[in-house]
Amino acid sequence: xxxxxxxxxxxxxxVLVLIYALFPVASILSTSFKAPSDLTSGKFLPSSGASTLxxxxxxxxxxxxxxxxxALRNSIGIALIATVIAVVLAxxxxxxxxxxxxxxxxxxxxxxxxxxxxxxxxIVTPLFNLWRNIGxxxxxxxxxxxxxxxxxxxxxxxxxAFFRQIPWELEQAAQVDGATTWQAFRKAIVPLAAPGVFTxxxxxxxxxxxxxxxxxxxxxxxxxxxxPAALAFFTGASQFEAPTGxxxxxxxxxxxxxxxxxxxxxxQIVSGLTQGAVKG
Amino acid sequence: MSTSIKASKGTPATRSQRRRPHLSDRAKSERRLGWYLxxxxxxxxxxxxxxxxxxxFWDSLFSLRLTAPDDKAFIWFANYVTVxxxxxWWRDLGVTVIITIVTVVIELILGFALALVMDKAIKSLRxxxxxxxxxxxxxxxxxxxxxxxxxxxxxxxxxxxxxxxxPGINPDLNWFAEFWPSLFVIMASEIWKTTPFISLLLLAxxxxxPGELTEAAQVDGATWWERFRxxxxxxxxxxxxxAVLFRTLDAFRIFDNVFIMTNGAHGTEVLSxxxxxxxxxxxxxxxxxxxxxxxxxxxxxxxxxxxKLFKVDLAGTQGGKS
Numbered sequence: 052x053x054x055x056x057x058x059x060x061x062x063x064x065x066v067l068v069l070i071y072a073l074f075p076v077a078s079i080l081s082t083s084f085k086a087p088s089d090l091t092s093g094k095f096l097p098s099s100g101a102s103t104l105x106x107x108x109x110x111x112x113x114x115x116x117x118x119x120x121x122a123l124r125n126s127i128g129i130a131l132i133a134t135v136i137a138v139v140l141a142x143x144x145x146x147x148x149x150x151x152x153x154x155x156x157x158x159x160x161x162x163x164x165x166x167x168x169x170x171x172x173x174i175v176t177p178l179f180n181l182w183r184n185i186g187x188x189x190x191x192x193x194x195x196x197x198x199x200x201x202x203x204x205x206x207x208x209x210x211x212a213f214f215r216q217i218p219w220e221l222e223q224a225a226q227v228d229g230a231t232t233w234q235a236f237r238k239a240i241v242p243l244a245a246p247g248v249f250t251x252x253x254x255x256x257x258x259x260x261x262x263x264x265x266x267x268x269x270x271x272x273x274x275x276x277x278x279p280a281a282l283a284f285f286t287g288a289s290q291f292e293a294p295t296g297x298x299x300x301x302x303x304x305x306x307x308x309x310x311x312x313x314x315x316x317x318x319q320i321v322s323g324l325t326q327g328a329v330k331g
Numbered sequence: 332m333s334t335s336i337k338a339s340k341g342t343p344a345t346r347s348q349r350r351r352p353h354l355s356d357r358a359k360s361e362r363r364l365g366w367y368l369x370x371x372x373x374x375x376x377x378x379x380x381x382x383x384x385x386x387x388f389w390d391s392l393f394s395l396r397l398t399a400p401d402d403k404a405f406i407w408f409a410n411y412v413t414v415x416x417x418x419x420w421w422r423d424l425g426v427t428v429i430i431t432i433v434t435v436v437i438e439l440i441l442g443f444a445l446a447l448v449m450d451k452a453i454k455s456l457r458x459x460x461x462x463x464x465x466x467x468x469x470x471x472x473x474x475x476x477x478x479x480x481x482x483x484x485x486x487x488x489x490x491x492x493x494x495x496x497x498p499g500i501n502p503d504l505n506w507f508a509e510f511w512p513s514l515f516v517i518m519a520s521e522i523w524k525t526t527p528f529i530s531l532l533l534l535a536x537x538x539x540x541p542g543e544l545t546e547a548a549q550v551d552g553a554t555w556w557e558r559f560r561x562x563x564x565x566x567x568x569x570x571x572x573x574a575v576l577f578r579t580l581d582a583f584r585i586f587d588n589v590f591i592m593t594n595g596a597h598g599t600e601v602l603s604x605x606x607x608x609x610x611x612x613x614x615x616x617x618x619x620x621x622x623x624x625x626x627x628x629x630x631x632x633x634x635x636x637x638x639k640l641f642k643v644d645l646a647g648t649q650g651g652k653s
Contacts, residue, residue: 057453064448065456072463075523076470079478082487093492093502144372152358153365159373166376168580170630172603173623174379176610177386180397200379207372257469263587264603268611279473283591295487302474309469317462320469324528325535 076306083107083299090295106296110304115285115297121273122281126305129191129277130259133198138252140199141206142244148207149214160211167204174200175268182269189270194277197265202255209254212326213247250323253312260309278305384627391620398614410621419605420622424629427601430514431582434521438578439571441522442529449530450537468527476591479520483507510598517588517599525581529574536570537563572643579637580630602626 081095084102092098110119148156178197179188187193217240225235266280276284282301285294313320354362391410395403414420449460467475483490483506494500506512540563548558564571586603593599595608606626610619637643 061453061456064452065460068445068448068460069463071523072466072527075475075478075482075520076466078482079474082481085487090487093489095489095493140372140375143368147365147368151361151365151368153362153369155366155369159369162373162376166380168577168630168634169380169384170584170603170623170626172584172586172606173387173627174383176606176616176619176623177383177390179611180390180616181383181386183397197379199375203372203376203379261471263471263473263590264607267590268607279471279587282473282477293486295481298477299481302471302477306470306474309471310466313462313465313469317458317465320465321461321531321534324531325538 076310079299079302082295083303085296085299087296090293106300107304109297110301115294117273118281118285119278119297119301122276122278123304125191125273125275126260126277126279129194129198129275130256132191133195133202133259134252134256136195137199137202137206137255138210138248141203141210141251142248144207145210145214148211149217150219160208163204163207166200167208169200171201171264175264179268189272189275191275193269194265194275197269198259198262201258201262205258206251206255209251209323209326210247213251213323214244216326217243246319247323250316250319253316253320254323257309257312260305384624387620387623387627390616391624393617395617396613396615406617410617411625413618414621414625419600420602420625422598423600423602423605426514426599427583427585427603430518430521430585430601431579434518434525434582435575435578437518437522438526438529439575441526442533442574445526445530446533446537449534464527464530467524468531470524472524472587473591475520475524476588479516479523479588480507480592483516507593508597513593513597513599517585517592520588520592521582521585525578529578532570532574532577533567536567536574539570540566569643572637572641576634576637576643579633583630583633584626602629 078095081097082090083106084104085092085097086101086103086105089098089101097103109115144159147153148159174197178193182188182193187196219240221239221243222235225239226232230238261279262277263279263283266277267283270276270280273281278301282298285298285301392405392407393403394406394409445464449457449464452460481487485491485503485505485507488506490506491500491502491504495502504512506516544562544566545558548562553561584603585601586607589595589599589601589604590607595601595604600608602622603626606619606622609615609622613619
């Protein structure tokens with residue numbers, strides 16, 4: 052096969068994959084620019100001359116502002132805090148698993164596995180009842196705690212896989228060369244471990260950012276409701292108008308961070324997701 | 332918690348037995364440090380899952396509605412009898428099983444194709460393809476559900492207009508007014524969103540197939556299909572099994588897409604939605620807890636079957652979902 056022919060075939064395949072991966076995003080992006088009167092046109096793109104920023108105005112500075120911006124703040128805050136806590140706990144845990152010899156290593160890893168396949172909805176009912184009794188219902192903390200059940204297990208597995216590949220002898224070598232314990236750790240180990248920790252944080256953030264079940268079950272007002280949950284409660288500008296445009300615009304805004312992270316850190320995310328899957 | 336997994340893997344008993352006679356101080360302090368570091372994560376994981384499921388089991392033994400908290404009464408397993416004798420439970424279980432089987436089968440095929448494409452792609456395209464694949468992986472499930480919903484919706488959609496040449500599709504077709512069309516769109520959005528995950532797990536498996544084996548088969552004149560079936564697949568069986576098990580368990584708890592698209596209308600309700608509707612909407616905590624526990628038992632059964640019958644080795648691999 053000539054390389055020219057090969058290139059054409061691969062370009063064709065690449066176009067197919069791109070359409071597969073990006074078409075639904077393009078679809079909702081296009082809907083987000085449609086004016087209310089244009090929504091029922093039955094066309095993919097907004098009618099010529101009818102594309103509008105109205106929907107974005109509505110959720111960022113208009114009527115739906117209160118609903119959307121508070122949800123965005125909640126989503127960012129809660130997902131980031133849940134990610135940081137999970138990554139800190141998982142870093143300590145994965146370090147112990149990769150580096151130290153102690154009984155119960157397998158139990159910790161197996162527990163992480165079991166927690167990650169746990170049906171989320173089974174945790175919701177008891178938490179709903181408990182949170183209402185102790186005042187955690189509809190608060191940030193009331194979501195951060197259950198989010199750990201999503202972010203912590205995968206963080207432990209991914210980081211343990213990363214840490215197993217670090218050549219820890221470097222630390223001793225640095226110490227032999229006269230570095231103090233702290234210097235050896237900071238200069239030799241941190242630069243090797245940091246990419247893994249960072250990648251794990253991205254994956255954990257995606258998972259927390261995606262949550263819907265906890266978001267709608269454990270919140271009731273704007274004080275803690277996250278974006279995915281808020282989207283389900285959007286209403287149109289008037290009672291007779293479907294919130295299609297506003298929901299699409301909001302959907303695009305919360306997709307931007309995902310696309311940015313993917314564009315910037317594609318290599319790290321793929322290695323994080325596949326490395327943990329390889330037997331270590 | 333999941334004893335079936337634990338039992339099959341066993342604790343590192345051999346190692347600790349071997350060292351039991353006399354632990355050096357160094358080994359002792361290493362053990363202690365190990366638990367100091369791993370302990371907090373371990374305790375948090377138990378606190379956010381084991382405790383709630385035990386609480387759910389306890390609550391499921393009571394007749395308890397939050398609208399009438401004073402009528403709380405201990406009724407043993409009556410809630411389970413109520414749930415299991417209700418056709419709604421069995422209908423929702425059926426819908427959940429259909430969704431699980433259909434999506435996992437299609438995702439496995441599609442995911443394999445994508446994994447092969449990512450694995451074999453020429454260098455200049457590799458980054459582009461992987462970046463594109465990660466978009467559905469990272470996107471919020473609710474956003475994906477709305478994207479598919481609006482595309483098919485009779486008012487705001489364009490699918491009816493685009494595909495009106497297919498018999499049965501016309502501008503008046505309301506996809507979300509009937510069981511099978513709604514289920515079709517729900518499954519399509521689920522497949523779109525989660526195939527990248529399965530394909531990345533398979534990509535990791537492909538990397539473990541020894542290159543010499545496929546080359547040797549090629550030299551021996553095996554066709555591409557023979558190489559795939561006789562060399563590649565058997566050598567990455569473990570990765571396939573794990574990918575299928577994780578996706579099965581993930582598909583079994585499907586909730587977001589169904590909630591957004593139909594909210595269970597026209598018989599499309601799934602088990603997670605039933606649990607949500609019972610506990611959160613109707614505030615039937617006793618009954619809802621029973622459904623939660625039953626769902627958990629279903630997951631345990633799936634795991635047990637996978638591990639005992641298909642010998643899936645979970646402990647060597649990683650799980651996760653998005």
